[in-house]
Amino acid sequence: MTTVMTPRPTAPTPVASRRVRVPAVLRHSATLAWRGLTKTVHSTEALLDVTLQPVIFLLLFVYVFGGAISGDTGTYLQYALPGVLVQTVIFASAGTGTGLADDLKTGIFDRFRSLPISRTAPLLGAIGADLVRYVTSGVIMLAFGFLLGFRASGGVLGVLGALGLVTVFACALCWVFTALAMVVREPRSVQGIGALVILPLTFGSNVFVPTATLPGWLQAFVEVNPVSKVADAARGLLTGGAVAAPTTAALLASAVVVTVFGPLAVTLYRKRT
Amino acid sequence: MNSVIQVEGLGKTFGATRAVDGVDLAVRRGTVLGLLGPNGSGKTTTVRVLATLLRPADTGHARVLGHDVVAEPAAVRARIGLTGQYAAVDEALSGTDNLVLVARLLDLPHREARRRAAELVERFGLTDAAGRRVRTYSGGMRRRLDLAVSLVGRPDVLFLDEPTTGLDPRHRNEVWDEVRALATDGTTVLLTTQYLEEAEQLADDLVVLDHGRVIAAGTPAALKAEVGGQRLHVRPLRPADLPAVVASVADLVFPDAPAVDATGELTAAAPEPGVLLRAAERLDAAALPVAELGLRLPSLDDVFLTLTGRPADAPEEEAA
Numbered sequence: 234m235t236t237v238m239t240p241r242p243t244a245p246t247p248v249a250s251r252r253v254r255v256p257a258v259l260r261h262s263a264t265l266a267w268r269g270l271t272k273t274v275h276s277t278e279a280l281l282d283v284t285l286q287p288v289i290f291l292l293l294f295v296y297v298f299g300g301a302i303s304g305d306t307g308t309y310l311q312y313a314l315p316g317v318l319v320q321t322v323i324f325a326s327a328g329t330g331t332g333l334a335d336d337l338k339t340g341i342f343d344r345f346r347s348l349p350i351s352r353t354a355p356l357l358g359a360i361g362a363d364l365v366r367y368v369t370s371g372v373i374m375l376a377f378g379f380l381l382g383f384r385a386s387g388g389v390l391g392v393l394g395a396l397g398l399v400t401v402f403a404c405a406l407c408w409v410f411t412a413l414a415m416v417v418r419e420p421r422s423v424q425g426i427g428a429l430v431i432l433p434l435t436f437g438s439n440v441f442v443p444t445a446t447l448p449g450w451l452q453a454f455v456e457v458n459p460v461s462k463v464a465d466a467a468r469g470l471l472t473g474g475a476v477a478a479p480t481t482a483a484l485l486a487s488a489v490v491v492t493v494f495g496p497l498a499v500t501l502y503r504k505r506t
Numbered sequence: 507m508n509s510v511i512q513v514e515g516l517g518k519t520f521g522a523t524r525a526v527d528g529v530d531l532a533v534r535r536g537t538v539l540g541l542l543g544p545n546g547s548g549k550t551t552t553v554r555v556l557a558t559l560l561r562p563a564d565t566g567h568a569r570v571l572g573h574d575v576v577a578e579p580a581a582v583r584a585r586i587g588l589t590g591q592y593a594a595v596d597e598a599l600s601g602t603d604n605l606v607l608v609a610r611l612l613d614l615p616h617r618e619a620r621r622r623a624a625e626l627v628e629r630f631g632l633t634d635a636a637g638r639r640v641r642t643y644s645g646g647m648r649r650r651l652d653l654a655v656s657l658v659g660r661p662d663v664l665f666l667d668e669p670t671t672g673l674d675p676r677h678r679n680e681v682w683d684e685v686r687a688l689a690t691d692g693t694t695v696l697l698t699t700q701y702l703e704e705a706e707q708l709a710d711d712l713v714v715l716d717h718g719r720v721i722a723a724g725t726p727a728a729l730k731a732e733v734g735g736q737r738l739h740v741r742p743l744r745p746a747d748l749p750a751v752v753a754s755v756a757d758l759v760f761p762d763a764p765a766v767d768a769t770g771e772l773t774a775a776a777p778e779p780g781v782l783l784r785a786a787e788r789l790d791a792a793a794l795p796v797a798e799l800g801l802r803l804p805s806l807d808d809v810f811l812t813l814t815g816r817p818a819d820a821p822e823e824e825a826a
Contacts, residue, residue, distance in 0.1 A: 264607065264611055268596065268607050271598075271599060271603055272598040272599060275599065275600070276598050339594065339596075340591075341594050344595075344608070345611070347559060347583060347586065347587075348608065349584040
């Protein structure tokens with residue numbers, strides 16, 4: 234029995250094994266992403282979260298604050314939509330943490346880990362499914378915005394660019410919530426703490442109001458808040474204005490978040506599972 | 507190598523708790539080993555190490571089908587099935603989707619995965635519920651699905667961690683029947699349980715754990731014999747007759763005095779089987795009618811009480 238040859242994942246021969254293992258990891262991750270999406274489609278709450286939440290955000294912000302902030306809702310729609318797009322995907326990325334905490338709690342991850350699949354496949358699968366959710370939420374929000382009369386002077390490329398950028402940012406941010414889920418463990422607590430992180434980040438930004446209207450100390454925070462950079466970049470891409478500088482800043486911020494929280498989240502995940 | 511599962515000197519510590527403290531055990535191919543013990547005795551930790559979920563162990567070795575669980579986890583995972591204590595199925599998916607998911611993760615092609623799922627759905631009597639979300643399932647259905655999911659890959663070794671906890675007797679019997687059928691088909695099963703009856707019903711061999719240590723091992727019959735031979739049980743029809751019954755059988759069961767419990771039953775160690783006949787004759791001669799009279803092997807509850815000094819269902823304060 235000891236003569237049976239088996240692959241040893243602990244000591245792979247670099248070239249040969251990588252050729253074999255990478256597709257398996259991707260295949261299993263894709264299967265697990267399918268699971269995540271099937272779950273969303275079958276669950277009314279989750280589906281409403283993805284589809285209705287962006288619509289409600291947009292309606293509320295435009296019609297509640299629009300008149301007061303910009304004088305009329307049409308002008309405010311032009312200003313706020315790019316920011317609400319950012320906010321929508323940030324909320325969706327927090328859902329990644331809640332979902333993972335839930336999976337760890339129910340023991341379904343134990344099942345996955347008792348199967349001959351890569352240990353990272355469940356994590357990659359979850360994030361893969363969430364990527365689809367981010368894009369779906371973003372697309373629904375944009376489509377609804379156009380219905381309300383939003384005009385994208387940046388054209389198709391601008392729209393795709395903005396959607397791509399906010400998705401990149403959400404994917405970066407999801408590592409923060411993944412790390413959080415590994416530490417906090419309780420899905421409801423992840424949601425609560427997640428909201429504590431999200432609310433100051435999104436409202437303490439230029440998503441809803443121009444920075445110039447804020448008190449000085451808050452301006453300082455808004456200026457360094459990466460959410461402002463992403464909102465600026467999305468605004469530039471969708472409605473015109475500076476693109477290069479805020480986009481660079483947004484991508485840089487995303488890179489920093491991934492560099493810090495990616496390894497942290499993976500380490501915590503490995504320790505936890 | 508005869509043993510499909512072989513564990514030597516296994517130890518695992520969590521913080522200040524020594525959850526498993528030098529466990530040895532071996533499971534022969536196609537047999538059911540019952541790992542018996544109260545909460546916190548180290549059963550689940552042992553199973554989690556064997557199923558490659560917890561590693562590395564602090565001390566000792568564990569091999570499943572000849573593969574070291576720490577050095578070759580992938581080889582172990584390819585051939586085991588695991589059913590957890592808390593029915594690890596996805597509540598938001600349907601029964602069929604749960605089965606297909608695992609089949610796909612085991613690299614079965616799409617069509618094959620669907621076929622395997624349909625096969626298991628039928629075998630476990632879940633046909634009507636297969637398309638429904640698991641959230642709507644009863645506890646028994648969920649447990650059957652959990653067992654079905656762990657069988658998707660036709661595992662050679664099956665770990666069942668308290669498979670019937672919380673099930674009503676009917677569903678418990680269904681799970682038992684399935685476990686027996688699997689063992690008959692050659693699957694090697696390691697089962698943890700707190701239920702002595704379950705261990706007695708299913709296990710070919712037993713390992714009794716307490717505080718992370720093996721306190722007894724052997725066949726259920728051998729364990730019972732170790733604790734003591736057959737016992738005479740007499741329950742008089744009229745409770746008032748109990749002192750007279752005690753007096754009439756006392757010298758038969760000499761040297762130990764008969765014990766009388768709160769329900770009005772007399773029990774005493776029976777030095778040899780002939781005691782039963784003679785007790786019957788004497789009770790008849792003394793016109794003492796009985797409701798129950800018989801020789802019984804000690805129950806596993808008796809075994810546990812004798813081994814640990816406390817009943818199996820009275821765990822100590824610490825829970826690991």
